[in-house]
Amino acid sequence: MGEDIDLVKLVEDLRSYKGFTRKSILSDILNIFGDTSCEDAGIIGLGNSRYVVVSTDGITEELVKADCWLAGFYSVVVNVNDVVAKGAKPIGYANVIASSSAERRRLMAEGAKEAMDKYRLVLLKGHTHPDTTYDAIDACVVGVCDKFIPVDGAKPGDSLVVAIDLEGTFGCPAWVRCFDSVMNKSPEEITRRIDGMIALAKSDLATASRDISAPGIVGSIAMLCEPSGVGAEVWLDEIPSPRGVGLGEWLLSYPGMGFVIATQKPRECVELLEEHGFAAKTVGQATKDLRVVLRLEERAAVFIDLQTESVFGFRRVGRT
Numbered sequence: 001m002g003e004d005i006d007l008v009k010l011v012e013d014l015r016s017y018k019g020f021t022r023k024s025i026l027s028d029i030l031n032i033f034g035d036t037s038c039e040d041a042g043i044i045g046l047g048n049s050r051y052v053v054v055s056t057d058g059i060t061e062e063l064v065k066a067d068c069w070l071a072g073f074y075s076v077v078v079n080v081n082d083v084v085a086k087g088a089k090p091i092g093y094a095n096v097i098a099s100s101s102a103e104r105r106r107l108m109a110e111g112a113k114e115a116m117d118k119y120r121l122v123l124l125k126g127h128t129h130p131d132t133t134y135d136a137i138d139a140c141v142v143g144v145c146d147k148f149i150p151v152d153g154a155k156p157g158d159s160l161v162v163a164i165d166l167e168g169t170f171g172c173p174a175w176v177r178c179f180d181s182v183m184n185k186s187p188e189e190i191t192r193r194i195d196g197m198i199a200l201a202k203s204d205l206a207t208a209s210r211d212i213s214a215p216g217i218v219g220s221i222a223m224l225c226e227p228s229g230v231g232a233e234v235w236l237d238e239i240p241s242p243r244g245v246g247l248g249e250w251l252l253s254y255p256g257m258g259f260v261i262a263t264q265k266p267r268e269c270v271e272l273l274e275e276h277g278f279a280a281k282t283v284g285q286a287t288k289d290l291r292v293v294l295r296l297e298e299r300a301a302v303f304i305d306l307q308t309e310s311v312f313g314f315r316r317v318g319r320t
Helices: 007-016 018-033 061-066 068-085 102-119 187-202 216-228 247-251 266-275
Strands: 042-047 050-058 089-098 122-129 136-145 159-164 177-180 206-211 231-235 253-255 258-263 279-287 291-296 299-305
Touching (some): 007 216, 007 291, 007 299, 050 068, 061 068, 061 136, 068 089, 068 102, 068 258, 089 187, 102 122, 102 136, 102 187, 187 266, 206 216, 216 231, 216 247, 216 279, 216 291, 216 299, 247 253, 279 291
Parallel strands (some): 089 122, 177 253
Antiparallel strands (some): 042 050, 050 136, 159 258, 159 279, 231 279, 291 299
16 A cells, blocks of 8 residues: 555645644634643643543534534534543533524534433533524533543653544545544443543553544644654554545544554553554654654655644744
């Protein structure tokens, strides 16, 4: 498979992908709040080793226009993944629905309710704008944990493990190429996978973790590396993938449940995640060199140099 791929062209496609490039404006907002952590979710310590984990996310305009029900459904999924990436158990959901159409408001709410039931979430609060000139759904999920996995804990020499639920299908009608692995699963199957990430946190097997989201698998690896102050070697032919899906397509996909994990115990990490229903493999290594380098067979290409570039748009000053 690797022999037929133009690695330079692949890197160009990954770097120019909308899911990756749109992250570059985040620094404009984060700098106002003095936040450079780039965490998937906010973490609040309550004392006695208990934490509340909160994520918020909005659904792209294109998906809301294409399928209001699916937009509602994924307003739950994307936020759950951010919370679970920290090793937390998601427990509650809140949203803001905006539309002047009663039908579209209903569809967004019904989609969200379907996903809430699958994740066994309670509704914490909702707000509705019934008189807007646009349609939108934005949401948050709250979780709890005893231990959490930070995004910025990866160290040079850590192994990088990718864990993805490959029991799914493509079908999202928007630019986000979603590989859905949630909609046709029972709450018990979904809970089993969530429990895998919770067990990972409790066992101290992970030094850092991030969910695989709109920037794709490689983009999400870079988003883990940057706050950790590391680079990475990524072995593309080791990344778990569904049968019959080309590498280029897969690297730009958004798995319904997938995570990038840094660990000093890759074998134990992979075994634990496989026991909980994930396809998991060691796909690379964190490096002291701040470049994220993609390797395919005997070839290599730099995806991003975090010494001079930033996924999130922060200013970088190269070393001399």
